[in-house]
Amino acid sequence: MTLTCATQADGENLVDGLAAEGPAAAPRSNGELVFKAPWEGRAFGLALTLVDRGLFTLADLQAELIIAIAEWEALGQSNEEYEYYECWLVALERLVDRSTAVGLSDIDQRSEQYVARPHGHDHDHAHDHDHGH
Numbered sequence: 001m002t003l004t005c006a007t008q009a010d011g012e013n014l015v016d017g018l019a020a021e022g023p024a025a026a027p028r029s030n031g032e033l034v035f036k037a038p039w040e041g042r043a044f045g046l047a048l049t050l051v052d053r054g055l056f057t058l059a060d061l062q063a064e065l066i067i068a069i070a071e072w073e074a075l076g077q078s079n080e081e082y083e084y085y086e087c088w089l090v091a092l093e094r095l096v097d098r099s100t101a102v103g104l105s106d107i108d109q110r111s112e113q114y115v116a117r118p119h120g121h122d123h124d125h126a127h128d129h130d131h132g133h
Helices: 038-052 058-074 084-099 104-116
Strands: none
Touching: 038 058, 038 084, 058 084, 084 104
């Protein structure tokens, strides 16, 4: 997946502003960000877009991420590998909840609606070409 990087007002790349080491460091391979699934890249991009738009700061995101990771560790699951972007998503949801009129209950309700939709829900089949369904 290619990531187009947002920049801060001073021209610094937002990805460069992320911690390279420590609890808030994003997974990397050979210096490149690594996403196991498309949703991880989307959550990452959404968070940086909201930072770029001024909804919250990169420091706010990193602080909330560290809290989410610490909470995961406090659950006593330290023998399991934590999923970084699940913690990232928790941090993002909390920041959006505090920074906008959209609350966590709104996000949960919309998520449940999307999960409940049947496969192919967003695809119009009123066309004349076949592509396997």
